[in-house]
Amino acid sequence: MTQKILTYDSTLRDGEQSEGITLSLEDKLRIVERLDAFGIDAIEGGFPASNPKDIAFFQRVRELPLAHARIAAFGSTCKKGVAAADDQGLADLVASGAPIVTIVGKTWDAQVTRALLTTLDENLRMIADSVAFLKAQGREVVFDAEHFFDGYKANPAYALACVRAASEAGAHSIDLCETNGGALPHEVGEIVAAVAAELPGQRIGIHCHNDSGCAVANTLAAVRAGATQVQGTVNGFGERVGNTDLLTTIADLELKMGCSTVGPDKLRQLTSVSQFVAETCNMAVPTHHPYTGASAFAHKGGLHASAIARFPEAYEHTRPENVGNAQRMLVSELAGKASLVAKAASLGVDLAAHPEQAQAILDDIKAREAQGYSYEVADGSLAVLLQWHLGTYRPHFTLESFRVIVDDHEDTGARAKDAMSEATIKIHVGDERFVATGEGTGPVGALDNALRLAITQFFPEVAGMELVDYKVRILDENVGTGAITRVVITTRDAEGTWGTIGVSENIIEASWNALVDSIEYGLMRMGK
């Protein structure tokens, strides 16, 4: 049997509560389009009452041609002592035009009396009145039962009375919120089962937070106990430690629990959805993320690497293709010669013919990784290093010197005008010497411009190489500005992309080294 489980995404509302995440209106609309294409059933867009950006969002989102997803507006029950029909917050929710309206209400007695500062009966009235009013306005109502699990532990009768009030008032779904993230799976399973028994036929949803490291497991436990709607956020973004990771939950439901959500075809978009949303949120793409992380199917131990070649299930719980990810073999001090030879072959370097050198190269890689290099992310630099060891590295150009000048004139740090950068490089190509000067807003951009100016005449292919990503990491950060800097550059041409790395105490030099490798490897792979 395949049970259908509805997916409800809260990335644009709860996810934006995450420390470090701020989404523009355009960001939010782009995420809606991506989640719709992925097959998410409901997308919570924000609080129409909270800020102008969210009000504008609900206007703009109506113009998007969505294939499947339905939009939800989030708010709370009417205020105490106010009739739902007179409540401004509920009016804003209706005005948003969203087909789904999700309202949060209290279900923990202590929250009602100590935080909301009203009576238990008035809270029941607020819930029932608000749900009934919104339903009468033709909206599908989701009731978010805030603190339900803490509330049930403290006063099960009252917690159940709250959800019964919402159910009898016509809530389409009662979503039980594990608001503080403190419950464990066995508790969540028992309590959801109790609600399912209390409200037969009522759709029940689950909304968890990861404060105990169990959000996904709590969500799965709720589904096993009868919940049929799962709330979460992409990559688990959210307040404090985050919400249930909707992507991991979807993969577990589809691949391990025989449930149907987005379906197996769209499940292959899982990794790209994780990356798209992380980048749109300007958060680092989580590399060690279940299913979708770059490391999720990466094998470092030499022992694993050899076993997996014979027997993929040996160290993979599912095939990476199922979630749009890929298996990777990592080069590192733990990897054996075998993996290095295989890696070299994939870079067009035949190490098998030089077994005696493989060990020396492994030792050098190990020494360089200790200095801060990481060839796991820099195939291009690894290829250059391999050629260098084999004595087959033929640089297309050599540097005589470079000079970078950054000038700035300003009043004070708090109100800075733009600085200008100028880079002059002197290089040799064959017997020819060439001096070029490039400008840029930043010093690395200026160096890149100067280098391209200098060599494009000799190697026009360079014009087709685009620098698409530039990352800086300060290693051993606690030594301040004297720390080692690692620069990783990603370059793209018509044939594909490659990474190169530079490491130095000087960020300009580290960047230069990564730039040089990116162009040398780019020319190398064209067979120049």
Place this chain on the structure above:
Amino acid sequence: MTQKILTYDSTLRDGEQSEGITLSLEDKLRIVERLDAFGIDAIEGGFPASNPKDIAFFQRVRELPLAHARIAAFGSTCKKGVAAADDQGLADLVASGAPIVTIVGKTWDAQVTRALLTTLDENLRMIADSVAFLKAQGREVVFDAEHFFDGYKANPAYALACVRAASEAGAHSIDLCETNGGALPHEVGEIVAAVAAELPGQRIGIHCHNDSGCAVANTLAAVRAGATQVQGTVNGFGERVGNTDLLTTIADLELKMGCSTVGPDKLRQLTSVSQFVAETCNMAVPTHHPYTGASAFAHKGGLHASAIARFPEAYEHTRPENVGNAQRMLVSELAGKASLVAKAASLGVDLAAHPEQAQAILDDIKAREAQGYSYEVADGSLAVLLQWHLGTYRPHFTLESFRVIVDDHEDTGARAKDAMSEATIKIHVGDERFVATGEGTGPVGALDNALRLAITQFFPEVAGMELVDYKVRILDENVGTGAITRVVITTRDAEGTWGTIGVSENIIEASWNALVDSIEYGLMRMGK
């Protein structure tokens, strides 16, 4: 009842399999000392057979005066067709001198026949012979039952036969390994219960991976089913997506399951252990980590911020003090005026007296956060900004101009010599103009040196300010070297530490702005 659960840390072995982690011998020894002080029962140090670093580790670790922890050496059962007494790997384990020896053995029939390429009976012989041999050498033997859960699902009788063989041969603990991370808590609970029923009186341990996002929950399910030893790694570092996070598991066991591990006093070290190990592994400290992350008790939503003041349990599943963390209120576009006023007060700025300006300041913060600023990590820059808005900002110095020159002479990127940087700044202090030149390996260090040279004579307190952390983040990385750069600097003096931020397309300018704020705020907080 308080049940005692033994903690077994594998950070130095499985944790080092994590992509991006490479530990030096000294790193490993420092981590052992820290985990011992934290009260961990067993610390797995590595593979004596795998590399010279691990061999040296077991020699050096014997010299450490450990208060509580016992060291484990990791390896595998004897090779097929080889008697345990003649097996080099087992001899290396004995030679390590570690009081605990942990050996991994196969328990999944398909792994035996397809990866190990031997018979099911020979595998049983290898397990029993290896355990008995090591026990006869006076070692406490932990048997890691590799792929036990996949094995049990495929062939329960054989999987049980493997652990029975280890138990009858005298294994001190049988640790069931959820090697591929594919199992879910309900499965783990059922299977561990089956083993506990099969081997009454036998200590059972649990070792999980997080590939399904359920490692902690799987570990807790195993404890509920009878396991009394939990394996894991600090921060969940480990191959692929990582191992069970031992810190989260310990907190859940202590605070939510009535179990005893390190005890409530040492539990207060949880956050510092997370940070210490992350820094030693040269990994970013996980900010959204359960219990220990900087965001774990951070509140951003204005609604939450106001409720929590009245009722802390409102949005905290445990008190941050229990795990050595602290509650934080974040300034961001979602925060209301109330939180900004409170934040300002904590920085010695009285905004309550200027309510009309609070909104304008919130709007400016919102606009700057959209540009890439993040005042959540830069109290010093926030204080400067507040003063600026209130018209009370009195800069101690103003910049006329700076020029940074980076010179490099080299052959090629692959073999770089050090570049030198020189910075010349022209500043005004009161009516005095001062020109200073500083050198450094990197351009930012040169600027820092020049600035200190210029102003220390006017403000000797600056000599007491130490720049302790320098972080760079490229925002919107996919636009290459033209991307916005965010620099965050942490500065310390005798009174405490503070963060400042600079944002610019030019990394030098961004760094300069953060440097200026760090010194201005440092002087400001001294009441200069």
